[in-house]
Amino acid sequence: MSETLTLWGRISSINVRKVMWTAQYLNLPIQRIDAGAAFGVINTPEFQQMNPNAMIPVLNDGDYTLWESNVIVRYLCEKYSNGALYPSDTKQRFDAERWMDWQQSELNRASALPFAQWVRTAPEQRNHVLIKEHTRKMHHWLGIVEAHLAKQPYMAGNSLxxxxxxxxxxxHRWWAVRARSGETSPAYPAIERWYAPLLAHPASKGVFDLPVS
Structure with a gap:
C-alpha cells in the first residue's frame, strides 16, 4: 500500500477527475491540493520545478513526481491495482494504451471547444459555427465508441x-455539455450501459457527482 499520495489540481478539471477516480477506485490514500485557474499555484517556481509545463495534474508518490493525466492513471493502475486495471497481456495492454491516447488526441480535442463555449462563455459571445463543427466531430467519435462497446463490455475487453x-x-463532461446546450443528441445505448455503473461506483463520490464548471 502506498503512503499518502499528493495530487495538485482543481477538482473541476477533467484531467484531475480521472486521476482522483482512479485513486479512489483503488482505495489509495490521496491528498489533493487545489491548483490551476482561480487557485493559481501553477505559475510559482515551486510548482514549475515539479512540472515545467505549469499544468495540472501533478502527482507526488513519495519522492517520485509525475505529470500528464493519462500517464498518471497508467502509473497508478500498474503500481497499485495488482494487475486488475493494467493488463498483463501485451496485446490487451496496448489496446488499452491505444484508447487512452485516442481519448487525448481525438475525443478531448473535439469536446473541449463546445465545453468552453456552453459552460464558460457568455451566451452573447458564443461562436455557434465552431460549436456546431466540434459537436459534429464529437458525435462522430462517440459513434466509434458506441460501436466498440456494443461488441464488448469495456474498452479493452471483458473487464474494467x-x-x-x-x-x-x-x-461525464460531454453529458453535462449536452444537457447545458439543450440540443438533441443521438442515442448511445451501449455507452449508457457502460457509463451508468461506473458513474454509480463509490469512486465517483466527490468527483463525478460534482457539477461540471
Whole structure:
C-alpha cells in the first residue's frame, strides 16, 4: 500500500477527475491540493520545478513526481491495482494504451471547444459555427465508441481496465455539455450501459457527482 499520495489540481478539471477516480477506485490514500485557474499555484517556481509545463495534474508518490493525466492513471493502475486495471497481456495492454491516447488526441480535442463555449462563455459571445463543427466531430467519435462497446463490455475487453477511466471522465463532461446546450443528441445505448455503473461506483463520490464548471 502506498503512503499518502499528493495530487495538485482543481477538482473541476477533467484531467484531475480521472486521476482522483482512479485513486479512489483503488482505495489509495490521496491528498489533493487545489491548483490551476482561480487557485493559481501553477505559475510559482515551486510548482514549475515539479512540472515545467505549469499544468495540472501533478502527482507526488513519495519522492517520485509525475505529470500528464493519462500517464498518471497508467502509473497508478500498474503500481497499485495488482494487475486488475493494467493488463498483463501485451496485446490487451496496448489496446488499452491505444484508447487512452485516442481519448487525448481525438475525443478531448473535439469536446473541449463546445465545453468552453456552453459552460464558460457568455451566451452573447458564443461562436455557434465552431460549436456546431466540434459537436459534429464529437458525435462522430462517440459513434466509434458506441460501436466498440456494443461488441464488448469495456474498452479493452471483458473487464474494467485503465482504458475506461479517461473515457469515463470525457463522457461525464460531454453529458453535462449536452444537457447545458439543450440540443438533441443521438442515442448511445451501449455507452449508457457502460457509463451508468461506473458513474454509480463509490469512486465517483466527490468527483463525478460534482457539477461540471
Amino acid at each position: 481496465t485503465m482504458a475506461d477511466i479517461p473515457l469515463l471522465s470525457e463522457v
